[in-house]
Amino acid sequence: MAGLRILSVNAHPHDFTHHAGTLGIHTADGDAVTVVSMTGGASTHNQKLAEEMAKPQEHRNQETIDRINREYSNQKASELRTACGIFGIADVRILPYTDKLFTLEKNPDAVDALRDIILEVRPHIMITQSPYLTGDRGHKLGARDDHSETGFASIEARTLASIPRYEDVRPTHKIAATFFPGAYFDRTEWDFIVDVTDFFEKRVKAEATYLSQGHTPEWSRKRMEVSLGNAGWFSGTQYAEGFVQENPFLVSKINLPESVLRETEETESARHARMVGS
Template identity: 30%
Template sequence: MERHVLVVYPHPDDESFGKAGTLALYTAAGTPVTLICGTLGQMGRNMGKPFFANRETLPVLREQELRDACDVLGIRDLRLLRLRDKTLEFEDPEVLADHVEKVIREVNPSLVMTFYPKHGVHPDHNALAEATVRAVARLPKDERPIVYGSPVTQNAREVLGPPDVVNDVSSVLDTKMGAIRAHKSQSQAMLEGVQKRMESDPEFKEQYSKFMTQEAFWIVPID
């Protein structure tokens, strides 16, 4: 059992898509989880279907969606950095690492979850992941938490090899789906499309079911 899990992602919904099941397993087991969210996703393109947000209201809406998802997942400690969406790559990496290090030293996690550096596709993903690894590397080796990275690149398995950890989250699938649905502005259109395709394509339905119940992570080496 982990002592404390620290989750570090740049956008609201990053914690839910592909990771919510694992987080639900931890909180169900009584493991405290702290989530650092770097931005409010104010530059996101999705505004709901039909639209129920605009560029001005989106950050407030996405913050509430994030809080709702945390409630679903049992995450009681949410830290908002409130940095500007789509600009993290231009932030001083040492300052970004300072933000993460401060929380690491406060909550003393045994496990940190973030994107896998250089495999996050989105520049914000890579910037905050690299800052997280930088923060962990500042600690003495015997005090460093394990870092689970989530790659998004198409060739991740080819480059990184098979995942180090694969969690079966079928027992908490309803919780995972609840967290994803909480991010209504981002997930509504996607889930409608998935449902329609599952109704017409049995092979896709089987593949999607497997995808949703298996969450894979790679351990990030810390130099």
């Protein structure tokens, strides 16, 4: 289906990168992508702030703390916009909530902020943080945190966007499908894997954009080789991004993707050549 609208909801400015290759494929196909970060990420990986806050209170300078936070938030925002631009994404929204800890309890209005975005963007697909804390698909961080709270907020917002609100003149909106980035799950829990081999260099470049998190070009390449390369290795391609699907789809019959049929027909050596890109 062409002309899809995709909404990517993330806790922090770096989180969208976990599925950025897939988003890039969609923007290249003419689909519309909106990226939301619930927080500016000012308290995450903020080394200067950590140093100031480690001082005894009487040696801390509130002005310094405010300045560090302001500068760091601005840097993070510009890194996110730059990284999104690499994948052809111009619609980037950074919501004003504070990270570490972002909770729905502290920020009950976050649900309505997301509902507003859903009613405006009217996405077919939402890719959001994993809300699973326990069970087979337990969030591997093991506890409620910025990511799972973002998952809860987006799912609640999705529900509320589909229900009429008397005072709201905007039409309600139903999102057709919700997915979670595989990065938060074991590989065995993934429902499908997107081949992002053509977007590998862009993923490396995006990773290296986050200077605020100390990402050097070498480190960025290594991280992508290991993470995207691992996903690719086990799914018979060079580089891949896994996803977990919230609900199974109703289909008219069993469909086999071309990639699955190809694997039954190609020789071992052809497969090896393909997996190393030669």
